[in-house]
Amino acid sequence: MPEGPVPQARSVAFRGGGFAPRPVGIVGPIVFVTLLLLWELGSRTGWISALILPAPSAALGALEDLYRSGLLFKHLGASLERLVLGWCLGTLAGIGVGISAGLFSLARAGVVPLVSAIFPIPKIALLPLFIIWFGIGEASKVATIFFGVFFPTVIAVTGGIDNVDRGLVRMGQSFGLRWSSVVRKIILPGALPAILSGFRITASIAIILLVAAEMIGAEFGVGAYILMAGNLMATDQLIAGVAILSALGLGVGWLIGRAERFLLRWRG
Amino acid sequence: MDLHLSHVSHRYGGVEVLDDVDFTVAQGHIVCIIGPSGCGKSTLLRLIGGLEKPSAGAVLQLGEPPADSRNPLTYIFQDFALLPWRTVRGNVSLVLEDHVLDQGARAAIIDDVLRRTKLSEFGDAFPRQLSGGMKQRVAIARALSVNPACLLMDEPLSALDSQTRELLMDDLIELWSREPFTACYVTHNLGEAVRLGHKVIVLSRRPGRIREVVDIDLPLAGRSAERASLEALQERLWRLMREEALAADQELADA
Ligand SMILES: Nc1ncnc2c1ncn2[C@@H]1O[C@H](COP(=O)(O)OP(=O)(O)OP(=O)(O)O)[C@@H](O)[C@H]1O
Ligand SMILES: [Mg+2]
Numbered sequence: 001m002p003e004g005p006v007p008q009a010r011s012v013a014f015r016g017g018g019f020a021p022r023p024v025g026i027v028g029p030i031v032f033v034t035l036l037l038l039w040e041l042g043s044r045t046g047w048i049s050a051l052i053l054p055a056p057s058a059a060l061g062a063l064e065d066l067y068r069s070g071l072l073f074k075h076l077g078a079s080l081e082r083l084v085l086g087w088c089l090g091t092l093a094g095i096g097v098g099i100s101a102g103l104f105s106l107a108r109a110g111v112v113p114l115v116s117a118i119f120p121i122p123k124i125a126l127l128p129l130f131i132i133w134f135g136i137g138e139a140s141k142v143a144t145i146f147f148g149v150f151f152p153t154v155i156a157v158t159g160g161i162d163n164v165d166r167g168l169v170r171m172g173q174s175f176g177l178r179w180s181s182v183v184r185k186i187i188l189p190g191a192l193p194a195i196l197s198g199f200r201i202t203a204s205i206a207i208i209l210l211v212a213a214e215m216i217g218a219e220f221g222v223g224a225y226i227l228m229a230g231n232l233m234a235t236d237q238l239i240a241g242v243a244i245l246s247a248l249g250l251g252v253g254w255l256i257g258r259a260e261r262f263l264l265r266w267r268g
Numbered sequence: 269m270d271l272h273l274s275h276v277s278h279r280y281g282g283v284e285v286l287d288d289v290d291f292t293v294a295q296g297h298i299v300c301i302i303g304p305s306g307c308g309k310s311t312l313l314r315l316i317g318g319l320e321k322p323s324a325g326a327v328l329q330l331g332e333p334p335a336d337s338r339n340p341l342t343y344i345f346q347d348f349a350l351l352p353w354r355t356v357r358g359n360v361s362l363v364l365e366d367h368v369l370d371q372g373a374r375a376a377i378i379d380d381v382l383r384r385t386k387l388s389e390f391g392d393a394f395p396r397q398l399s400g401g402m403k404q405r406v407a408i409a410r411a412l413s414v415n416p417a418c419l420l421m422d423e424p425l426s427a428l429d430s431q432t433r434e435l436l437m438d439d440l441i442e443l444w445s446r447e448p449f450t451a452c453y454v455t456h457n458l459g460e461a462v463r464l465g466h467k468v469i470v471l472s473r474r475p476g477r478i479r480e481v482v483d484i485d486l487p488l489a490g491r492s493a494e495r496a497s498l499e500a501l502q503e504r505l506w507r508l509m510r511e512e513a514l515a516a517d518q519e520l521a522d523a
């Protein structure tokens with residue numbers, strides 16, 4: 001035993017923890033509702049002029065009118081049709097081209113520079129061209145979304161394939177798996193997480209382009225509705241339209257989240 | 269089927285990795301390959317299994333592999349190489365799916381190898397749910413499922429802790445005693461080499477040449493009782509390795 005006074009016992013200060021965000025489900029809605037309430041309060045008290053920003057209740061009223069008139073589903077239906085068509089076609093083509101670029105050197109050498117050159121061009125800038133090529137109707141709108149979705153999908157798929165653990169590929173080869181089996185059972189599942197996170201990005205791009213395309217010569221569609229409201233200075237309708245878009249984005253994000261949870265359940 | 273390495277040399281660009289390596293792996297024997305880090309052991313194994321072509325010399329199969337062997341030269345990797353998106357059964361099934369087998373036969377093979385590696389209860393688990401030792405047993409089960417004529421193992425136990433390593437070594441010895449398999453076993457661990465090897469090949473530092481071949485005539489199953497002779501052997505191997513390892517270390521420091 002050492003001599004002297006008994007040393008004082010102190011617990012070691014905790015300095016770990018943090019840097020591990022965990023889901024706190026209730027906070028998001030609370031922030032959202034609080035902001036809406038403040039906004040409503042501001043409008044009611046006249047602190048926010050109705051000319052500058054209509055009250056949420058006014059926007060809700062505009063939404064209700066839209067629903068009553070039966071136009072809501074007409075606008076939404078037209079938009080969804082373009083969105084689904086453009087996104088699916090762009091994604092299918094992007095996956096096809098991305099897989100070839102990921103697997104074959106020749107395809108890669110041809111595709112990658114092209115994608116790098118065209119991807120950064122805002123597709124909205126090409127819209128007039130698309131209208132000349134595909135006409136003022138549906139085709140030019142779908143094409144805008146198609147091209148907007150196609151290039152990022154190619155990049156996500158190629159990158160995903162590049163990041164598949166080559167050790168697993170060698171393992172497959174060492175067991176004499178057929179080439180097609182290596183691609184189907186090792187490379188594609190390995191690239192799937194990257195492909196799915198690509199979907200999140202392309203879905204947002206598709207919604208942005210949808211609205212832009214609908215602002216040019218569309219009778220129906222959420223974008224057309226917003227444009228019309230803007231032209232009439234009907235800010236309550238404008239906010240209602242924006243809320244529809246926001247809900248659309250949330251819905252798509254939710255769907256992709258579900259798909260991720262199902263397809264990537266092995267990640268636990 | 270025996271394997272013969274006939275004057276195998278290999279280089280990567282200007283770097284000579286293996287120089288005139290020549291030895292035979294006899295059927296039913298385990299050949300351990302040891303040597304300092306970077307001497308080309310993994311490269312040698314890749315050459316044997318046909319994942320790379322030697323710059324000179326050849327790897328020869330002497331005789332035909334057994335007719336029921338679905339993949340005569342089969343690897344067991346240090347990092348297990350399991351597909352994280354497949355269950356234990358799925359990982360074994362992967363290497364059987366390209367062979368003509370009906371559902372029942374495939375399931376029977378999977379059941380059999382999982383039983384032999386004591387994994388029967390874990391068939392539906394995903395790799396992330398398994399400990400390192402269990403993952404390597406899955407890899408061993410996967411390798412056994414194709415009836416290999418020769419197992420190629422690259423430091424199969426070095427990602428594991430020492431207790432797990434002991435247990436798995438016992439498992440390997442038990443597997444071998446019940447049904448002798450042929451194997452090339454690369455390791456850093458001299459203890460593993462003297463426990464598992466019928467023949468230990470000591471490679472020199474890079475470029476890897478055969479420094480010495482040590483035959484161990486003790487039967488595998490009885491070796492744990494022969495501590496004294498094993499330790500003497502291990503000591504002898506260590507003396508051989510020590511010089512090479514020291515010299516290799518020096519070279520790296522100079523480079
Ligand atoms: N694909 C490659 N291209 C170029 N050089 C390589 C390649 N693979 C290995 N080498 C080099 O060849 C030498 C032997 O490598 P190898 O992995 O076979 O050694 P090793 O004996 O298995 O080493 P360790 O004990 O660390 O596993 C090393 O110097 C390494 O840098
Ligand atoms: Mg190695």
